Amino acid sequence: MKTNDVILQTTTKVVFFIIFLFSIHIFFAGHYTPGGGFVGGLLTTGAIVLLLLAFDLKTIQQILPFNFTIVTGIGLLLALGTAAGSIFFNVPFFTHAFDDFTLPLFGETSLHTAMLFDSGVYLVVVGSAITIIQSIGGDD
Amino acid sequence: MEFVLLIFLPFVFAILVPFAYKYIKGIHTGWFVLLVPLVLFGYYLSFIPLTMDGGHAISEIKWIPTLGIAFTSYIDGLSLLFTLLITGIGSLVVLYSIFYMDKKKENLGSFYVYLLLFMTAMLGVVQSDNTMTLYLFWELTSISSFLLIGYWYTRDKSRFGALKSMMITVFGGLMMLGGFILLSIMGETFSIRELIAQAPDLVSHPYFTSALILILLGAFTKSAQFPFYIWLPDAMEAPTPVSAYLHSATMVKAGIYLVARFTPIFGTSSTWIWLVTGIGLLTLFWGSFFAVKQTDLKAILAFSTVSQLGLIMSLLGAGAISYHTTEAMFAFATYAAIFHLINHATFKGGLFMIAGIIDHETGTRDIRKLGGLMSIMPLSFTVALIGSLSMAGLPPFNGFLSKEMFLESMVALRHFELFQFDTWGILFPIVAWVASVFTFTYSLYFVLKTFLGQGKVDQLPKRPHEAPIGMLVAPMILASLVIIIFFIPNVLGKWVIKPAVMAVQPTLYGSPADIDIHVLAWHGFGSVGLWLTVAIVIVGSLLYLTIPKWQPLYKLQPAKLSLNEGYDALMRGSEKGMNRLSRAYMTGLIRTYLLYMFAFLSVTVIAVLFIKDAFVVDMNSFAAITLYGALNAVILLLSIGFVVFAKSRLAAIIALGGVGYSVALFFVIFKAPDLALTQLVIETVSVALFLLAFKHLPALNEHGETKKTKVVNLIISLSVGVMVTLVALSSHSQKLIPSISQYYKDTVATEAGGGNIVNVILVDYRGFDTLFEIAVLAIAGIAVLGMIRLRVSRKETTDENK
Numbered sequence: 014m015k016t017n018d019v020i021l022q023t024t025t026k027v028v029f030f031i032i033f034l035f036s037i038h039i040f041f042a043g044h045y046t047p048g049g050g051f052v053g054g055l056l057t058t059g060a061i062v063l064l065l066l067a068f069d070l071k072t073i074q075q076i077l078p079f080n081f082t083i084v085t086g087i088g089l090l091l092a093l094g095t096a097a098g099s100i101f102f103n104v105p106f107f108t109h110a111f112d113d114f115t116l117p118l119f120g121e122t123s124l125h126t127a128m129l130f131d132s133g134v135y136l137v138v139v140g141s142a143i144t145i146i147q148s149i150g151g152d153d
Numbered sequence: 154m155e156f157v158l159l160i161f162l163p164f165v166f167a168i169l170v171p172f173a174y175k176y177i178k179g180i181h182t183g184w185f186v187l188l189v190p191l192v193l194f195g196y197y198l199s200f201i202p203l204t205m206d207g208g209h210a211i212s213e214i215k216w217i218p219t220l221g222i223a224f225t226s227y228i229d230g231l232s233l234l235f236t237l238l239i240t241g242i243g244s245l246v247v248l249y250s251i252f253y254m255d256k257k258k259e260n261l262g263s264f265y266v267y268l269l270l271f272m273t274a275m276l277g278v279v280q281s282d283n284t285m286t287l288y289l290f291w292e293l294t295s296i297s298s299f300l301l302i303g304y305w306y307t308r309d310k311s312r313f314g315a316l317k318s319m320m321i322t323v324f325g326g327l328m329m330l331g332g333f334i335l336l337s338i339m340g341e342t343f344s345i346r347e348l349i350a351q352a353p354d355l356v357s358h359p360y361f362t363s364a365l366i367l368i369l370l371g372a373f374t375k376s377a378q379f380p381f382y383i384w385l386p387d388a389m390e391a392p393t394p395v396s397a398y399l400h401s402a403t404m405v406k407a408g409i410y411l412v413a414r415f416t417p418i419f420g421t422s423s424t425w426i427w428l429v430t431g432i433g434l435l436t437l438f439w440g441s442f443f444a445v446k447q448t449d450l451k452a453i454l455a456f457s458t459v460s461q462l463g464l465i466m467s468l469l470g471a472g473a474i475s476y477h478t479t480e481a482m483f484a485f486a487t488y489a490a491i492f493h494l495i496n497h498a499t500f501k502g503g504l505f506m507i508a509g510i511i512d513h514e515t516g517t518r519d520i521r522k523l524g525g526l527m528s529i530m531p532l533s534f535t536v537a538l539i540g541s542l543s544m545a546g547l548p549p550f551n552g553f554l555s556k557e558m559f560l561e562s563m564v565a566l567r568h569f570e571l572f573q574f575d576t577w578g579i580l581f582p583i584v585a586w587v588a589s590v591f592t593f594t595y596s597l598y599f600v601l602k603t604f605l606g607q608g609k610v611d612q613l614p615k616r617p618h619e620a621p622i623g624m625l626v627a628p629m630i631l632a633s634l635v636i637i638i639f640f641i642p643n644v645l646g647k648w649v650i651k652p653a654v655m656a657v658q659p660t661l662y663g664s665p666a667d668i669d670i671h672v673l674a675w676h677g678f679g680s681v682g683l684w685l686t687v688a689i690v691i692v693g694s695l696l697y698l699t700i701p702k703w704q705p706l707y708k709l710q711p712a713k714l715s716l717n718e719g720y721d722a723l724m725r726g727s728e729k730g731m732n733r734l735s736r737a738y739m740t741g742l743i744r745t746y747l748l749y750m751f752a753f754l755s756v757t758v759i760a761v762l763f764i765k766d767a768f769v770v771d772m773n774s775f776a777a778i779t780l781y782g783a784l785n786a787v788i789l790l791l792s793i794g795f796v797v798f799a800k801s802r803l804a805a806i807i808a809l810g811g812v813g814y815s816v817a818l819f820f821v822i823f824k825a826p827d828l829a830l831t832q833l834v835i836e837t838v839s840v841a842l843f844l845l846a847f848k849h850l851p852a853l854n855e856h857g858e859t860k861k862t863k864v865v866n867l868i869i870s871l872s873v874g875v876m877v878t879l880v881a882l883s884s885h886s887q888k889l890i891p892s893i894s895q896y897y898k899d900t901v902a903t904e905a906g907g908g909n910i911v912n913v914i915l916v917d918y919r920g921f922d923t924l925f926e927i928a929v930l931a932i933a934g935i936a937v938l939g940m941i942r943l944r945v946s947r948k949e950t951t952d953e954n955k
Binding site for chain 2: 045051
């Protein structure tokens with residue numbers, strides 16, 4: 014059955030980017046204000062789910078041509094790698110480091126290794142959730 | 154150099170073997186593998202001068218220092234002797250296997266990987282001073298033996314034999330682990346050396362006898378003692394080099410090693426002496442008696458190995474008596490045990506290789522089909538004859554010397570006056586003598602039936618001819634050792650045996666040179682051993698000549714009453730019982746499992762709550778009821794009611810979303826923005842997911858539920874609700890320990906450099922939780938993918954025999 018979703022599809026094209034950008038913002042802001050990798054990842058997933066509802070699975074796979082299981086794997090490696098990285102600096106496993114840097118454009122910025130770990134969380138959440146949704150939704 | 158690392162040399166080599174096998178096709182992989190035991194043998198020889206003076210060498214790498222577990226290589230006379238056996242016989246077996254295993258037909262890569270794995274495991278067993286790593290290597294020998302027995306995995310019998318050996322030896326290994334743990338509780342150390350030093354204190358400990366029996370169970374299962382020997386004949390399905398190596402020369406001697414190693418701790422106990430000597434003698438008799446029943450060449454050798462292991466075991470038991478008496482005879486017994494152990498490795502290794510050659514060249518191992526091979530295979534015949542006569546205990550072969558020492562030790566047992574040996578002791582020499590007669594008989598049976606007599610050469614599956622010379626080199630080396638040792642027993646004694654004896658009985662001697670034993674082939678006409686041997690030869694020959702008359706007597710034993718049948722019944726019974734037990738409660742439906750879990754959880758938690766009197770409600774600590782809160786609660790309750798009573802699934806899903814959103818609103822009201830945000834997004838995504846999966850779900854009310862199950866479900870869901878409410882109320886109302894939140898507030902900026910405590914907890918304070926959670930999440934995602942995408946379309950019948 015072909016349904017006519019012009020309104021939904023047109024709104025989605027705009028709303029998707031709003032949600033997505035908001036999720037990125039929430040992800041980066043996490044260390045100081047509400048947010049973080051987990052919520053950020055879920056919000057991104059929500060944005061993609063909206064796309065899925067408005068369009069169909071095949072279209073989404075063309076728009077986002079990632080293999081989401083690999084995204085999960087990269088995320089897990091990133092998280093584990095960050096945690097294990099501390100061993101090479103002769104501090105216990107999972108010790109984070111942070112410092113303030115002056116960067117071009119951003120000015121005075123505080124950088125954390127926790128951020129790297131959190132991006133691993135973000136990727137795993139997005140990867141697994143989309144994998145599950147794609148598998149269940151694509152099953153006939 | 155830390156020579157403990159050398160234990161792992163074969164293991165490291167095992168990693169390279171598959172590449173050698175894959176990329177170097179022209180050369181038999183065995184030639185590369187041969188380097189490992191040869192190099193190790195050469196290296197370990199250099200320890201002989203050290204141990205000859207009664208010294209020892211230690212090398213250690215820490216593994217889990219907090220638990221006191223380390224890889225410790227402790228080389229004294231005993232472990233050096235076993236190390237030399239493992240590497241020496243190992244070299245010969247690898248050499249033999251190069252000609253035995255066809256490089257075109259067999260999967261050599263995995264064969265040599267398993268063999269090298271075994272070598273590491275076995276070196277670890279005999280060199281480890283730490284009981285925990287000893288156990289680790291011990292089980293590794295069981296596993297590599299399992300893999301090697303099942304090497305021709307397409308045969309039913311191979312798989313059966315592999316499983317049987319694994320079941321029995323791993324059972325013993327676990328018992329032994331229990332013994333080790335008891336020992337470590339008693340002595341507060343895992344180190345065998347330190348335990349030996351405390352030996353006099355350990356004897357009076359209440360755990361002493363339990364530890365003794367548990368460790369003996371480990372030794373008896375591994376060394377195929379009665380009644381656990383039944384795995385060894387079935388293990389003969391392994392390729393012959395494996396039988397020669399694992400199942401006669403090395404692995405089955407691990408139990409002997411264990412008994413010898415722990416003699417300084419347990420040797421003073423009468424239980425130890427009775428069990429080790431008694432079971433050893435029983436096994437000796439049983440094995441030799443049933444060896445004549447067998448018709449398969451390798452089965453005869455298997456039973457003979459069982460019986461010879463029993464012989465060595467009983468000698469070790471008798472040797473432990475020397476803790477109680479100064480009579481020189483019993484020190485003699487330990488010496489004889491070690492001596493016979495070496496001799497057995499030489500003659501039995503050679504015999505196994507000959508059995509393999511016969512199998513290889515004629516295509517059968519059935520002794521009823523064989524005969525008259527002497528003229529066709531003269532070299533094999535010579536080697537077999539030397540090995541058999543040595544096994545029978547005839548001069549001029551090394552078996553004669555150790556067999557005579559064995560008989561004299563057993564005769565001496567009669568005079569020992571402790572532990573009721575003066576009444577029952579007379580049984581020992583009699584059983585030993587009868588068993589020796591049967592040993593003589595089966596030795597003749599093995600060699601003469603195969604090589605002499607009327608040849609039915611035409612009826613053999615293959616046309617026999619002498620084996621290639623490469624295959625004969627290893628057995629010939631062993632056979633020449635059999636003769637050489639007969640002429641120079643005391644040189645061997647000085648270099649290897651005396652240091653080993655000293656390691657078994659460290660308190661009795663100051664140095665190996667103090668052991669005043671000189672092995673003689675001729676003791677004069679007055680010697681008891683001589684006349685016993687003469688009698689054995691006469692009676693044994695008579696028995697051999699009359700075999701056709703009395704062999705049918707074995708058929709009198711009903712098959713139902715054999716130990717093998719007992720093992721099979723046990724396996725069948727436990728399989729069936731477990732199957733029935735599992736099927737009784739595993740319905741395959743997730744909702745049943747959820748019921749079990751929820752019922753158990755709610756009952757235990759509520760019970761604990763009231764038994765411990767932990768239920769407290771402090772009304773004052775509750776927040777004031779606001780209008781928003783009350784309204785939200787009403788919406789929440791309405792949504793829940795809607796979920797429960799909805800007529801269609803779609804409505805239930807939407808109502809469930811409503812529940813989630815109103816919970817999120819509560820988070821907002823109580824100022825938990827992080828939780829509210831997460832809850833909102835989760836609800837959105839999960840409702841979308843539900844809608845996606847909607848078409849796959851069955852319609853509501855189609856579970857085939859009865860009224861009874863509905864009532865049970867209601868009770869369980871109510872009790873879960875009650876549990877959560879009670880726990881939430883009481884955990885809010887009382888604090889057993891001060892809250893950690895102040896610590897978080899104090900350190901979040903300084904230690905973690907963050908501002909949002911919730912997220913800092915996630916990524917830093919409790920990062921481990923998050924790490925494992927995302928791992929679980931990833932696994933769940935991949936599992937769903939696997940379940941749905943890679944769904945097995947149809948169950949295909951796979952035949953393992955193909």
